Amino acid sequence: MGRTALLRYAAVLDGQTVNLHAELPASVTEVSEAEIVLRRRRRSHRLPVRVYAGEEGRLLMDAAVLLGSEVSGVPVTPGRWKLRLRLRSGRRSRTLPFLLAEPTTPRTGVTGPMTRSPLTAHRYRLGRTVRGDARVVCVEPRAAAEVADVHIQHARIDVDLRVFGIPMKEPWAEVLAAGRSVRCPLEEVQPGIWRLAVPLAEMLPAGARPEHWDVVVHPGAHAPLRLARRLHDVQAPGRVFTMRKILVSPRRGTLMRIEPRYTPAGNLRFTCSDGARAE
Structure with a gap:
């Protein structure tokens, strides 16, 4: 727990945007810059995210990551992408995996979560490694x-x-x-x-x-x-x-x-x- 960012909420609701809310470990007390890193093999994409203090003093992070080059989002390609949080404080930096203890279950009603992008038909979902680390899985559109x-x-x-x-x-x-x-x-x-x-x-x-x-x-x-x-x-x-x-x-x-x-x-x-x- 001290080396991971604990995801309190993680879902893909509109078919192409990953919504994340995480609690940083207690050992992280100060952050000057933060970014999400999506990595697969030799390719990586970075985008800045917001880190702020919660009511109990723990640092929290919110992010909404739009996926797909066709919609001016992160140009991920089919496959499994590692999801990491990179933090900087002064000259020091550290990279944390996101721990997905329990997948978020979206509410159902008249509408529900989109299973595929409405514009490209790619499927984006959140998966977990055997250790529980969150990752983004991209599946190309079927005919x-x-x-x-x-x-x-x-x-x-x-x-x-x-x-x-x-x-x-x-x-x-x-x-x-x-x-x-x-x-x-x-x-x-x-x-x-x-x-x-x-x-x-x-x-x-x-x-x-x-x-x-x-x-x-x-x-x-x-x-x-x-x-x-x-x-x-x-x-x-x-x-x-x-x-x-x-x-x-x-x-x-x-x-x-x-x-x-x-x-x-x-x-x-x-x-x-x-x-x-x-x-």
Whole structure:
């Protein structure tokens, strides 16, 4: 205990920021400068942190470490990174590991902790060595197609999406219902953002029952990916990320009601029904 900084709180709440609160050992009574050091093999990154006196006179430390070069954070790469606290007082300096006695359990409710970065899909978590020293573990994004936005207009729906973990090589998409499939082109409207124009005219129900259409993205040199919305901290996305229904006339003399929504698994789904019967 006298040679470690005891973590009283340690969590990654937004998917890419490590939040730390630590108590310094009693032997540390004065600090002029302090910094967090993240080290892996021959690479290391440093950033200053705040050390202050607590109510009982012990020195405490608070830090919020943003991770990922894509978000202007610490450019950690996939792997395990040692987490250390470097202290200076005058000409003297010492480096302390962080002791993670018990991992922090975030509270749950309508929202919960993010398991991956909402912008890059990298996974950052706090781990422990066999001695209990805290470390940061970075895991590269797995292949996934993520909804970026849904544009619902009077008579059309466009979906913006991103693909993580794999390159996009001449990609295309399709909407699938039971026994039916419609191929759709993808247009890159921003770097890394692809747009799908939902083919409403080809999604008319074949009978009286509503039809459920899912979206599948074909990135090129990888297996197809089901389009979903999973990079969020919401516990019930189907109830929170609600979208309005629209009534359209995709063909002359026909009406169709279309309801965009998310399934319990987070997949984007369009439910199409006969508009005349719905009215």
